[in-house]
Amino acid sequence: MSIEINGVGKQFGDFVALDDVSLHIPTGQLTALLGPSGGGKSTLLRIIAGLEHADRGRVQIEGLDATHLPAQKRNVGFVFQHYAAFKHLTVYRNVAFGLEIRKVPKQQMRTRVNELLELVHLSQFADRLPSQLSGGQRQRMALARALAVEPNVLLLDEPFGALDAKVRKELRDWLRRLHDEVHVTTVFVTHDQEEALEVADEIVIINEGRIEQIGTPDQLYDEPANDFVMRFIGPVTELGGRLVRPHDLELVVTDPGDGHYGTVRRVVRVGYEVRVEIQAGAETVLVTASRSQFQDLGIAEGSPVWVRPQRGAMSVASSQKIPVAAG
Amino acid sequence: MVEARRRQPTALRWVFRAIVTTYLFLLVAGPVSLVVRHTFAEGLTDLQGIAEDPDVVHALRLTVVVALVSVVINTVFGVGISLLLVRYEFPGRRLLSAFVNLPLSVSPIVVGLSLVLVYGGRNGWFGPTLEAAGFQVVFATPAIVMATVFVALPLVVREVVPVLQEVGVEQEQAARSLGAGSLQTFRRITLPTIRWAVVYGVVLSLARSLGEFGAVKVVSGNVLGQTRTATLVVEEKYLNFDQGGAYATAFLLASISVACIVVVSIIRPREQRS
Numbered sequence: 001m002s003i004e005i006n007g008v009g010k011q012f013g014d015f016v017a018l019d020d021v022s023l024h025i026p027t028g029q030l031t032a033l034l035g036p037s038g039g040g041k042s043t044l045l046r047i048i049a050g051l052e053h054a055d056r057g058r059v060q061i062e063g064l065d066a067t068h069l070p071a072q073k074r075n076v077g078f079v080f081q082h083y084a085a086f087k088h089l090t091v092y093r094n095v096a097f098g099l100e101i102r103k104v105p106k107q108q109m110r111t112r113v114n115e116l117l118e119l120v121h122l123s124q125f126a127d128r129l130p131s132q133l134s135g136g137q138r139q140r141m142a143l144a145r146a147l148a149v150e151p152n153v154l155l156l157d158e159p160f161g162a163l164d165a166k167v168r169k170e171l172r173d174w175l176r177r178l179h180d181e182v183h184v185t186t187v188f189v190t191h192d193q194e195e196a197l198e199v200a201d202e203i204v205i206i207n208e209g210r211i212e213q214i215g216t217p218d219q220l221y222d223e224p225a226n227d228f229v230m231r232f233i234g235p236v237t238e239l240g241g242r243l244v245r246p247h248d249l250e251l252v253v254t255d256p257g258d259g260h261y262g263t264v265r266r267v268v269r270v271g272y273e274v275r276v277e278i279q280a281g282a283e284t285v286l287v288t289a290s291r292s293q294f295q296d297l298g299i300a301e302g303s304p305v306w307v308r309p310q311r312g313a314m315s316v317a318s319s320q321k322i323p324v325a326a327g
Numbered sequence: 328m329v330e331a332r333r334r335q336p337t338a339l340r341w342v343f344r345a346i347v348t349t350y351l352f353l354l355v356a357g358p359v360s361l362v363v364r365h366t367f368a369e370g371l372t373d374l375q376g377i378a379e380d381p382d383v384v385h386a387l388r389l390t391v392v393v394a395l396v397s398v399v400i401n402t403v404f405g406v407g408i409s410l411l412l413v414r415y416e417f418p419g420r421r422l423l424s425a426f427v428n429l430p431l432s433v434s435p436i437v438v439g440l441s442l443v444l445v446y447g448g449r450n451g452w453f454g455p456t457l458e459a460a461g462f463q464v465v466f467a468t469p470a471i472v473m474a475t476v477f478v479a480l481p482l483v484v485r486e487v488v489p490v491l492q493e494v495g496v497e498q499e500q501a502a503r504s505l506g507a508g509s510l511q512t513f514r515r516i517t518l519p520t521i522r523w524a525v526v527y528g529v530v531l532s533l534a535r536s537l538g539e540f541g542a543v544k545v546v547s548g549n550v551l552g553q554t555r556t557a558t559l560v561v562e563e564k565y566l567n568f569d570q571g572g573a574y575a576t577a578f579l580l581a582s583i584s585v586a587c588i589v590v591v592s593i594i595r596p597r598e599q600r601s
Contacts, residue, residue, distance in 0.1 A: 051500050071503040078504040084497035088519040097515075098505035142501075149505055 002027045003048060003153060003185065008057030010043055017043040019209040021057070025153075025187060025202075030179045032200035033189045036232070040209040041189045042157055048187065049078045049155050062152050077146030077184075081158040083138040085130035091117070091141050092126040098149035116144040119178070136167040143175075147182065156188035160195065172199055193233050197221065205229050222314060230316045237286040238318055239307060246288040248313035251276065251297055252306045259306030260285070264299055278307055359581065365570070366578040373571035374578075382552045383560055383576060390557035390580075393468065394536035397475040401532050405483025406525060410517070412484070413491040430480045438477050439545025442470055466548030471556065474542035479535040483528030490524040491517075523595060530591050534584035 003025040010018040017040045025031050033041040046052035048059060050071035058067045066074055086094050093100075095116055099109045117123045120140040122133075130138055139159060146154060159175070160168040176199050179186055190196050196203050197217040205212040205220065205228075212232075213225040224230035230243050237246045240260060252259055262280030269275075274294040278285045285307050289297075299305055309315065366373055377383040412424055430438065446464040447454040457464055464470050498520065502512040518525075540558040547554040555563070557580055564573040 049504055051504070071500070072506045072508055074504075075506070076504060078501065080497050080501065082497060084501040086498055086501070086516060088522075097502065097507075101506045101511060145501075145505065 002062070003187070004058075004060035004063075005044070005048070006058045006060075008044070008047060008054045008059065010040075010047065010052065010055050016209050018047070018054070021206075021209070021211055023204060023211060023214070025185065027185050028183050029201040030176070030186045030188070030199060032196035032203045033187060033206055034193060034196040034200075034203050034232075035191065035206035035212075037191050039207045041191075041204075041206045044206065045155050045157055045187060045189050048153070049076050050074045051078070075149065075152050077149065077151035077154040079139070079142050079146050079154070079156040079159050081161045083130070083135070083142045083162075085133075085138050085142060087130055090127050090129060091122055091133070094130065094141055095144045095148050097145060102149065112148060116148055119147075119181075120144040134167075135163050136171055139163065139171065140174075143178075147184070151184065154184045154186040156186070158189055158191070161190075168195075175199060197233070205232060207232070224314075224316060227316050227319050235286075235288070238283055239280070239285050239309065239315075240283075241318060242315040243318045244309055244313060244315045246275070246286045248310050248315075249285070249287045249307055250310050251278075251287055251289065251299070252308065253297055253299065253303075254306075256306055256308060259308035261304070261306055264301050264303045264305055267294075267301060278305060280307060362574055362577050362581065365574040368574075369571065373575040377572050377575045377579075380572075382555070383557075383572070385552050386555050386557045386560045387576075387579065389468070389471075389554070390537060393471050393475055393556065394533055396472050397479060397536045398529055398532045400472075400476050401479050401483050402525065402529055405480070405528060405532075406487060406521070409484050409487040409491055409521075413488055414496065427484050428481050430478050435474070435478050435539065435541035435543075436545060439474055439542035442474055442477070442542070442546050446470060446473075465546055466550070466554060468554065470546035471543050471554065474546045475536045475539050478539050478542055479532040482531040482535060483525065486524040486528035486531070487521050490521050494520050526591060526595075530587045533587055537580055537584055 003023075005021060005023040005025075008018055008021045009016075019040075021040075021044060023044075033044060035041045043052060047054050048061070050066065050069060050073075054067070058065060060066060061074060061076070086097065089097070092113060096109055096113045099112060104112070114123065114126075117126055120143060122137060122141055122144065125133060125137065125141075130141065133141065139162075143156075143159075156175075160171050163171065172195055175188075188199075197220075200217060202214065202216055203220055204214050207228055213220060213229045215223075220229060220233050224233060227243050230236055235246050236243045237249070238244070239249065255261070260280045260283075262278040262283075262285065264276060265279045265284065266277040267274060268277075269291070272291060274289050274291055276287045276289065276294070276299075278287060287307060297305075408423075408427060412420060412427070443451065443465055445452045445454070446457065448458045448463065448465055449455065451465070454465060462469075464473070498516050499512050502516045507515065538558060539556075540562070543556055544559060544562075547556060547559065549555050549559050549563075557576055561573050561576045561580070564570070564576065
């Protein structure tokens with residue numbers, strides 16, 4: 001049940017949302033479309049679902065040309081950021097909706113809906129209205145509703161974006177486990193790189209209507225194709241005109257010969273991590289170290305220090321000067 | 328907000344209440360209650376009088392039929408126009424929106440005159456053609472219905488449009504992605520969502536349609552026992568010094584409208600609480 005996207009383009013007035021995007025999404029995987037807001041990832045997802053139509057290009061779902069197929073004939077499950085719960089229907093009827101449309105026999109429907117409610121841990125809420133559920137519960141209901149019709153693909157548009165941090169994290173783990181159980185080809189949109197790295201089998205980085213890179217979380221983190229991906233996927237700092245991860249840098253108090261000399265400008269401790277800002281010539285370099293590493297150095301603000309990349313550290317040429325991304 | 332209200336000095340609060348109550352009494356409650364008092368000034372004789380007058384009974388029946396037909400037409404088109412205005416982008420959308428609200432700002436008598444200009448039997452645009460085909464519009468029931476539909480046109484739209492705007496399209500899109508066609512989506516998702524807005528629009532339209540006077544007076548011809556509606560009866564009786572009959576008919580008209588509004592306001596909160 002793979003998804004094949006070929007040369008898809010979409011414009012809203014003068015704004016180019018997608019510019020000649022081609023992408024193969026393999027069967028049974030959990031794929032994340034990751035990128036900054038307004039980059040076109042949601043538009044791509046909505047084109048796959050048939051909620052939006054491409055100006056150019058083709059979409060194939062399961063080998064079937066779906067380019068001109070209306071949404072209701074694509075058999076995709078779609079989960080919205082703001083749940084899109086049917087407010088006038090109970091949780092049970094929400095989940096049963098797709099089955100009612102398909103005229104599934106009553107008995108069979110009841111079994112299926114109860115099964116799904118069990119799966120999303122909402123069995124005891126079957127008779128409630130969506131307004132009586134919490135955000136996380138509503139989103140789980142929306143997921144069950146989308147899964148009820150046994151879709152070829154499951155599409156989620158920033159599914160956890162409206163939830164608070166804790167629930168978000170729970171649901172994220174839960175989605176991963178659910179996918180391991182259900183194995184439906186799943187595509188989800190997110191602008192949160194941590195979420196994508198943690199949950200997805202494969203990540204597609206989309207920016208300004210184009211695909212920047214496709215790869216597994218490890219590939220993207222270890223071998224970013226360009227400085228955009230490098231910046232987007234994790235914290236970066238600049239050293240000698242190249243982008244480096246701050247945790248790939250080390251500090252030395254005696255001149256190692258291959259280091260950059262500077263002075264400690266600021267030290268911030270966040271939990272187990274210490275962030276040290278070094279003024280090295282014109283550059284402000286961010287180095288993160290563990291608390292014990294930092295204490296062993298015995299430095300403080302104003303101390304002279306040398307910065308150098310650790311052995312095996314990856315770096316990417318910085319195409320333009322931007323301020324240090326402290327993160 | 329509750330805090331702020333509590334902090335206001337009690338005396339001032341009472342003054343405000345008194346002003347509002349007096350204002351509403353002098354403007355609305357007082358006059359209407361006088362109609363009721365006059366209706367029952369001689370017990371039930373006035374009501375009995377109009378109930379036994381076949382012309383009045385005919386007028387009341389005509390008014391009810393016209394109002395019901397108008398409400399049905401305005402409900403169907405009102406919901407349709409609302410969907411068009413909210414869910415679709417097309418050139419001239421704002422112009423259409425302005426046109427829908429026009430009846431609120433145009434005097435009903437102008438509406439009546441313009442209908443005569445278009446459908447008038449002698450020199451209207453379509454009138455002579457229609458009349459030649461044996462279909463009389465002006466000075467007959469069709470024109471009364473048209474005039475009534477015109478004046479009550481915006482009422483359903485104005486109730487439904489804000490609700491449609493507020494709920495957005497996501498529920499409908501979710502229904503689509505679950506396999507529902509446009510008709511199924513409308514019946515199962517859109518309609519239940521706007522249900523109360525439609526009910527309110529219908530009640531307002533019904534009240535407005537029952538009470539329409541100016542436009543109907545121009546287009547109906549006011550033929551006794553044929554095209555005279557209840558509001559025209561009230562005027563006729565009043566001018567002919569049959570004040571008892573006028574008040575009794577007015578009372579009947581008003582009580583239907585009040586009953587509608589009372590019924591709706593009783594059932595609506597219950598629905599929302601559940």
